Amino acid sequence: MKNSIIPILAFVFLTFGLVQCSDPWDEHIAEGLTDVNQSLLERLNKEENATLFMDLLKSSGLDNNLDGKIAYTVFVPRNETIQSLVTNLKADATALRRFVQNHIAVSTYRLNSSSDTVQLTMLSGKIVDLVNSRVGGVGFVNPNKGSSDGIYHLIDGPLMPQLNLWEYISQNTTYSQNLFVESLSTYNLLPTASPDDPGDSLLNNEFLQNLGDVRVEKDRFTYFVLENEIFDSEVNGFLPYVNYRNQADSSLQISRYHIVRDLLVAQAYSSTDLPAEVTSISGVTIPVNKADIVETIPLSNGFVHVLRAPNLPLQNKLLDLKIEGEQWSNISASVGNSTFVREKKDPLGQIFKDVMIQNHGVSLLSVNYRLPHLLSTSYDVYWRAVNDIQANVFQQRLSILGMAVLDEQGQSQFPELRSFPYTNVELRNYNEVYLGEFELAQLQQAWAQLTGAATTANGTNTLVLDYIRLVPKVKQN
Structure with a gap:
């Protein structure tokens, strides 16, 4: 009886499998x-x-x-x-x-x-x-x-093969903007930590590498192209903010990049679908005036809109830089057992993360943050540092340092660009605190350094940081 059931069950399951796998x-x-x-x-x-x-x-x-x-x-x-x-x-x-x-x-x-x-x-x-x-x-x-x-x-019509955005840029270099983007495949703007990619040389192009690989067909982009006179005017207007080592040619190229990078959007908008504002991949808010569009080119992965007028007020381009406290680059001493990344809720119910280093026993302990290239302008500086564990107020200091240079003994030294005074971290203050301003004469990379008190005493050399915010300022003529 048992043996006769097995073939029947096998047949049933086989039939079921054939139906399911149709x-x-x-x-x-x-x-x-x-x-x-x-x-x-x-x-x-x-x-x-x-x-x-x-x-x-x-x-x-x-x-x-x-x-x-x-x-x-x-x-x-x-x-x-x-x-x-x-x-x-x-x-x-x-x-x-x-x-x-x-x-x-x-x-x-x-x-x-x-x-x-x-x-x-x-x-x-x-x-x-x-x-x-x-x-x-x-x-x-x-x-x-x-x-x-x-x-x-x-x-009801042909599906004409359309260029993707990279093909459009490469084939329309009568526009100065496109000629510059295409040139980045062989010209490096700034020293980069990323080695050249011999397998895909175009990914050495900083437009493709940093903003978006606009060769990808499945992705969607909107790209604004400025007519040549408008592009050149915008570049010249931004030059004072990108003075790079007092080198006119390099500064000009970097200014071109800063104009172009703010004209690419990671979504496809036809001329009829364009909203009053869009946000570029670089985070800049782009106001859209459809009356300024002189041509729209549909692409296989988006749209190009050619503009006859500038579309970005200078203040839109000067984005705040926010440095999160828990995303440090290095700490001056080994204090892992005293270092805490906290997730907390502020009085408004907003969740945030910060870093607190407490009871570490190190005098002048510093937490260091490597910054991107900063513009050659003045910055207002703020921090938010929440002292909600201790019963006492403590002090800490923020400094802005330049990149390392070698002294006569071959040791790395970080030039001080601006050091703000020690500032009280008041009890349960969830507001931003204004620290002051600093000015950079040249575009450069820098460090932000948070330093504790010059004491080994617990409770008075605590460090805490939610974030630092650098706000670039419009130059006064």
Whole structure:
């Protein structure tokens, strides 16, 4: 009895497994597509309004891809919409192949009325958006035509292969802005800790490396291009803030970078979709005046808007720099057992993290923070330091130091750019405390150094820091 049950159970589970593992394409058949006994090529060859596209498909040799081994979706522009393109495409084999590839997507995609965006990867390598009953912005004429190995849709126009943002920048260097971005592939603005990448030399380009790899098709960008006179004017206006070692050429290049870096947004906005303000990848708020847009170029991964007027007030570009207390670079002594990263809630219910170093027994203990390149301007300096554990007030000091230089003995010394006086850390004060200001004559990297009292006594040499905030100031003429 026991032995006879085993084959029956095996048969049942095998049958269940076959049902569960059915071909996903069979599920499409069950959803009501017609003529699924014919191949995709057979159906397309019989489509009266697809004859010109089929001629291009066969001329490109890509009809061999539709061999039934892989399910595809083909977007077929109706004859009238591509009639004017046929002659030129047939005269350029590369353009022809790219054009046809841009109408074929791997896998199967039905048209539906969803407003959700589906990113289709075409054989061209480009990403085309399917959203709001349109593909790549083109409407459908006769959608969801089934076959045994794919789907095709008749559409109301061609899906012209579009440049991605990097291709656009590289091919439109008549704009000074684009010429500068392209030049960063061979010109390094500043010494960098990142070694050159021999496998992908373009990632040595500081625009691609620091802001966004705009070659990536699946990502979405909006890029504002300033007409040449406007770009040059903006660069010259920012030059006083990027005086680099008193070198005019280097300072000019760095100023160009600071203008360009604030013109890239990590979201695609057409001219009609642009809000009144957008935020750049660098964190700058960009006010948008659509009347200043002289041209909009759709891309495979976003949009370019060419502007005839400056769009960034200087004060927008001067971003605050916030240094979090718990993100130190190094501490002057080994005090790990006395160092605490705390997560706390302030009186308004906001959660924050800070660092507290308490009962460490070290005189003049310092916590050091490496800063990015600071602009050549004046800064107002604030900290928030919450003394909520001890019963007594203690003091600490903040200093801004330059990068290390070697003294006569070969020892590293950090020049003091500004040292603020010792300041009380009052009990349960959750407000920012203004420390003062300092000025930099040159753009440079620096350190922020938080130093405790000159004593080994517990309770009086405590260090605590939520954050330091540096606020760059507009230069007065």
